Amino acid sequence: MHDFRPDRRSFLAAASAGLASVAGCVEPRAESSIEGDSSHDIDRENLAEGSAFTDLYDAIIESVTQIRVFGIEDPNTGAEGRGQGSGFLYDDRHIVTNDHVIATGQAADVRYINGDWTSATLVGRDYHSDLAVLEVDHVPKGVTPLSLSERRPVVGQQVAAVGNPLGYEGSMSAGIVSGVDRTLDFPDRAFSFPNVIQTDAAVNPGNSGGPLVDLDGNIVGVINSGGGDNIGFAISAALAGRVVPSLVDDGSYEHSYMGIGLRSVDRLVAEANDLPEATGVLVTDVFDGSAADGVLKPASRTVPRRGESIPVGGDVVLAMDGEPIPDRHALSTHLALETSPGDALAIRLRRDGETITRELTLGARPSVSW
Known part of the structure; x- marks a missing residue:
């Protein structure tokens, strides 16, 4: 077990300084959300001692979001449905998620772990890296962006997947990097995703777009597929670091x-x-x-x-x-x-x-x- 047990305040300061099948799901459309500051707080009294993963969770969970996308057309029935996935705060107003989470949706709502809701606008998407960027109307006070790791991951490195598997918000699973430099094929796409990270951290539908992080709280990859079979995949931070800035600035990326x-x-x-x-x-x-x-x-x-x-x-x-x-x-x-x-x-x-x-x-x- 990694013995890293950071002070929460210093951890968040460091993070802000650095600035199955496909794991999404579709459900019936719900009413539109309410924006603004929520009074919902996380009860931190009488807690067990926890571990390094507990401190990691506390340090980053406020920056991990749930995403609900409306107007997704069911390819079999043509009916309008709702997609669900995860995302994370990239800078002071942008959320990163998967392109397949957005799919054909026309509107998105974002929910933070403290209960706040906000509307989000699509500013850029890239089909070939399965990445998308949303601009949000509201970020809760004190919530800081997560940083993409500048170091290449290695097999055996401890990581955690954070997101909303099967709609269970704010979930964490832990594991290791099981493989690097994978090339991931999808039956419905006539190309392969490059430089993919493989992990045995449990990843299920709803985790898509959420972060796979190291024990320093840096993003190793953006989770994009898994089905609870002890094998999941994430678009590498190295590729996300090239694609996401272009999506923010130009709305697209050329491969x-x-x-x-x-x-x-x-x-x-x-x-x-x-x-x-x-x-x-x-x-x-x-x-x-x-x-x-x-x-x-x-x-x-x-x-x-x-x-x-x-x-x-x-x-x-x-x-x-x-x-x-x-x-x-x-x-x-x-x-x-x-x-x-x-x-x-x-x-x-x-x-x-x-x-x-x-x-x-x-x-x-x-x-x-x-």
Whole structure:
């Protein structure tokens, strides 16, 4: 157990200085909320001693919110419903949550743990990172923003998920970082989320948009999926740190885009393509008019290997700007965190048995919305 037991006042001061399936749910629409200061207080008398997690909870819970979104259309019936999720105070007037929490909703209410309600306006959203920013009309006095961690998480690091699972507001679950640099696929999205954090902290519908924090109260990731199966995921603080400021300022964010289909080089791919090592990323497709069109060579055919169709004949990406690219996770993370549209990349690749370098100027990923 981490022995960090901060003084609440100093903890909050430090935080303010630094400035399943998808885990959301839909329920019948309710009456609109009432704004303003509530007299509801948290009873802090006759409490048990608690732990480092108790102090962590006390330090951040006032900055974690419940979000209710109205006007969400049920894709099966067309009926109007209400979505529910979590969020956190990012600065003095903005709340960060998931894009899928907002979905097709037209209005949102935000509730703080002290009972205050406020209306919120959508100022920016990004489908490709599942992040959205709301501007709120009211922030309770003394509530301070949470800070995104500036350090990359490591496997085994203790973390806590804070939010509103299944509508139970102000809940905390604890665990560790179970994996880093994950690439997360969703069946209804034709792309993958890069640089995702995996955790065994219990995450359920309603946690979406809430913070995954370290024991210093810094946000490691923005929770975006989980189903109570001892495996949950969060959009990394590193990616959120690039996307959220742009959403606040411009309402949108442009992701780097190569325009390729790809597959990590495993043993079967290496054997079928006569590669000396099982490392790198094989280019399976190049999309017309994309940045890679005319620069990279896609696979020309497939061959059967142990019951699989293995692509052969395409370029194998080995490094970008001198950074090794051992698999598709490394490629997506490098694009997401180290590049921007318009950047020129020096790509070292293997083509027809030779190692060569090609320059590719990145484009912007085509925009998609709900």
